[in-house]
Amino acid sequence: xxxxxxxxxxxxxxxxxxxxxxxxxxxxxxxxxxxxxxxxxxxxxxxxxxxxxxxxxxxxxxxxxxxxxxxxxxxxxxxxxxxxxxxxxxxxxxxxxxxxxxxxxxxxxxxxxxxxxxxxxxxxxxxxxxxxxxxxxxxxxxxxxxxxxxxxxxxxxxxxxxxxxxxxxxxxxxxxxxxxxxxxxxxxxxxxxxxxxxxxxxxxxxxxxxxxxxxxxxxxxxxxxxxxxxxxxxxxxxxxxxxxxxxxxxxxxxxxx
Amino acid sequence: xxxxxxxxxxxxxxxxxxxxxxxxxxxxxxxxxxxxxxxxxxxxxxxxxxxxxxxxxxxxxxxxxxxxxxxxxxxxxxxxxxxxxxxxxxxxxxxxxxxxxxxxxxxxxxxxxxxxxxxxxxxxxxxxxxxxxxxxxxxxxxxxxxxxxxxxxxxxxxxxxxxxxxxxxxxxxxxxxxxxxxxxxxxxxxxxxxxxxxxxxxxxxxxxxxxxxxxxxxxxxxxxxxxxxxxxxxxxxxxxxxxxxxxxxxxxxxxxxxxxxxxxxxxxxxxxxxxxxxxxxxxxxxxxxxxxxxxxxxxxxxxxxxxxxxxxxxxxx
Numbered sequence: 149x150x151x152x153x154x155x156x157x158x159x160x161x162x163x164x165x166x167x168x169x170x171x172x173x174x175x176x177x178x179x180x181x182x183x184x185x186x187x188x189x190x191x192x193x194x195x196x197x198x199x200x201x202x203x204x205x206x207x208x209x210x211x212x213x214x215x216x217x218x219x220x221x222x223x224x225x226x227x228x229x230x231x232x233x234x235x236x237x238x239x240x241x242x243x244x245x246x247x248x249x250x251x252x253x254x255x256x257x258x259x260x261x262x263x264x265x266x267x268x269x270x271x272x273x274x275x276x277x278x279x280x281x282x283x284x285x286x287x288x289x290x291x292x293x294x295x296x297x298x299x300x301x302x303x304x305x306x307x308x309x310x311x312x313x314x315x316x317x318x319x320x321x322x323x324x325x326x327x328x329x330x331x332x333x334x335x336x337x338x339x340x341x342x343x344x345x346x347x348x349x350x351x352x353x354x355x356x357x358x359x360x361x362x363x364x365x366x367x368x369x370x371x372x373x374x375x376x377x378x379x380x381x382x383x384x385x386x387x388x389x390x391x392x393x394x395x396x397x398x399x400x401x402x403x404x405x
Numbered sequence: 406x407x408x409x410x411x412x413x414x415x416x417x418x419x420x421x422x423x424x425x426x427x428x429x430x431x432x433x434x435x436x437x438x439x440x441x442x443x444x445x446x447x448x449x450x451x452x453x454x455x456x457x458x459x460x461x462x463x464x465x466x467x468x469x470x471x472x473x474x475x476x477x478x479x480x481x482x483x484x485x486x487x488x489x490x491x492x493x494x495x496x497x498x499x500x501x502x503x504x505x506x507x508x509x510x511x512x513x514x515x516x517x518x519x520x521x522x523x524x525x526x527x528x529x530x531x532x533x534x535x536x537x538x539x540x541x542x543x544x545x546x547x548x549x550x551x552x553x554x555x556x557x558x559x560x561x562x563x564x565x566x567x568x569x570x571x572x573x574x575x576x577x578x579x580x581x582x583x584x585x586x587x588x589x590x591x592x593x594x595x596x597x598x599x600x601x602x603x604x605x606x607x608x609x610x611x612x613x614x615x616x617x618x619x620x621x622x623x624x625x626x627x628x629x630x631x632x633x634x635x636x637x638x639x640x641x642x643x644x645x646x647x648x649x650x651x652x653x654x655x656x657x658x659x660x661x662x663x664x665x666x667x668x669x670x671x672x673x674x675x676x677x678x679x680x681x682x683x684x685x686x687x688x689x690x691x692x693x694x695x696x697x698x699x700x701x702x703x704x705x706x707x708x709x710x711x712x713x714x715x716x717x718x719x720x721x722x
Contacts, residue, residue, distance in 0.1 A: 159540065160540065160541065161540040161541065161543045161544070161696075165543060165544060165696075174540065174544060179540075246516065246517075247506060247516070248506065248509055248510050248516055251506075251510055252510075270502070273541065274539060274540050274541075275539055276518075276519050276537075276538070276539070276676070277506075277517070277518045277519065278497070278502045278506075278518060278519070278559075279502070279505070279506035279509070279516065279518055280506070281506075282502060282503060282504065282505070282506040282507050282510075283506040283507060283509065283510035284510075285507060286506075286507035286508075286510045286511050287510055291475070291588030291589050292474070292503070292507070292589065293474070293503065293589050294474070294499060294502040294503040295499045295502060295503075309592070311595070312499065312503075313499065313658060314416070314499050314500075315498060315499060315562075315657050315658060316657075316658070316659070316660070316661075317597040317651055317654070317658060317659055317660075318416075318594055318595075318596065318597070319594065319595040319596075319597070320471070320472075320591060320594060321591075321592045321593050321594070321595055322589050322590065322591055322592060323589070323590045323592055324588065324589040324590075325588045325589070328588075328589070331502070334641070334642075334645045335641075335644065335645035338646070364513065365513060365551065366551070367509060367514065367515055367516035367517075367550075367551075368515055368516060368517050368535070368548045368549065368550050368551075369548065369549050369551075370546045370547070370548055370549075371534075371547050371548070371549050372546065372547040373539070373544050373545070373546045373547075374544065374545055374546075374547075375543075375544060375545075376538070376542070376543075376544065376545045376701065377545075381700060381701060381706075382688075382690065382700045382701075382703035382704060382705055382706030383704065383705050383706070384700075384705075384706050384707065384708070385705055385706065385707040386707075389709055389710070389713035389714045389716070389717050390717045392691070392707040392709055392714055392717070393714050393717030393718045393720075393721060394717070394721065395705075396668070396689055396691075396705070396707070396714070396718060397718060397721040397722065399687070399689065399705060400609070400633075400666050400668065400689070403665055403666050403686070403687050404608065404609055404665060404666060
């Protein structure tokens with residue numbers, strides 16, 4: 149049983165924002181890097197499937213990302229969690245511009261692994277397109293299910309039964325042919341923490357670096373990024389916690405009276 | 406001007422609200438609006454899409470009643486080939502996520518999702534510009550889709566008002582070839598476990614989020630809610646962690662609520678959460694991050710530690 153997990157290093161904004169001189173992105177100095185939350189769940193799920201599969205430790209979990217050298221950090225985190233190997237697809241200029249382009253960069257390296265399952269997160273916390281996984285499935289010619297909260301699969305069976313989480317909490321129980329690509333929703337599991345020894349060992353592991361597949365034409369391009377208009381916004385209550393609480397109590401009681 | 410193709414979304418025999426929101430957006434974008442309705446008996450869904458703004462309804466009969474992504478993908482690809490629309494609009498929904506990006510990747514279309522603003526530019530309106538959010542909603546971006554090829558755009562639910570008013574669209578039937586085999590097949594629906602609490606009928610919701618950092622603190626907020634005569638609700642991370650039951654979840658994957666008062670403590674305001682509570686009569690938010698998105702929809706806000714405020718509130722009820 150071989151499972152490939154595609155992960156992303158995401159960028160999070162702190163309290164302050166400044167934009168690049170061309171106004172098309174946020175100044176990198178104001179961004180913090182981390183493993184995408186959904187991808188941590190996808191990695192955890194792959195590890196659990198490997199652990200309960202028939203060949204147990206014989207199974208393999210391979211994590212893949214597209215990015216520059218800094219993205220190696222997220223691969224090492226996945227290795228520390230227990231992934232067996234990691235591949236970084238070297239990102240050229242514009243390689244992360246849109247999810248379709250990212251899927252194209254991932255396609256050949258993932259195909260070369262001939263996985264039984266491919267897992268991705270539903271979406272990334274920074275761009276929120278929820279598209280890379282489904283686009284990648286198409287490029288790989290794989291069946292897929294998006295927004296999965298449960299995976300039932302016995303090694304060697306031709307299908308898996310998965311839960312697809314619809315809006316409002318309704319679950320669509322879906323049978324999918326394998327090999328398949330599944331995009332994993334938070335709530336499917338609780339990602340494990342890596343212990344210090346595993347983190348240290350992951351630092352010493354070698355990461356494979358491969359060239360991306362041809363990018364093709366971009367699917368979109370950002371022409372301007374800006375602070376969102378505040379609109380009317382909230383009326384801010386200032387002061388000490390006691391004063392804030394007093395105002396809230398007053399407003400609530402008046403509204404409910 | 407080339408037209409706009411809207412793909413209707415349906416579940417268990419009803420057209421979902423997002424469909425009529427897509428119709429509003431399509432009519433604003435300009436050009437003839439065609440709505441594709443897929444189903445085992447699409448004519449039965451006609452009333453749900455025959456509203457003002459629709460020029461044509463294309464009914465596509467499918468072998469399966471419920472959504473399957475291969476079936477939708479094949480049908481929409483056939484309609485794109487036949488009609489060459491400027492834009493194809495899908496909901497940014499769980500169903501849409503299952504096939505929209507696949508079509509864009511296969512046909513090399515322009516693509517953007519979670520879009521909440523649309524405009525046409527250029528001499529013949531051939532270039533579409535989308536507005537969407539990035540980095541947790543803290544910045545917005547204008548995204549240009551390439552001219553000269555169709556764009557597949559997934560729109561954020563509740564971003565446009567639903568189209569209403571009498572329709573009268575032309576109705577046509579389309580066949581999209583042999584159904585073929587669907588590789589991911591709907592088996593059944595499983596309902597969320599029944600619960601004795603209903604947060605959708607509560608007048609006053611005290612809603613907690615990620616700011617509550619430990620499961621051990623949840624009973625404190627249960628007690629606070631009781632003291633304030635409020636019903637306790639929460640955002641997705643607390644339900645994912647198993648700290649609160651799913652019946653108490655507010656948001657797109659939980660319940661949509663419209664209480665008289667929604668008091669949010671430690672909720673930053675993910676888009677999916679805002680979609681589930683932004684129609685509340687009165688929203689008060691307390692968060693330690695002054696840039697939290699929830700302040701964009703709240704009527705009153707306070708930048709403070711939620712525990713400090715909670716301990717003071719406790720004394721006042």
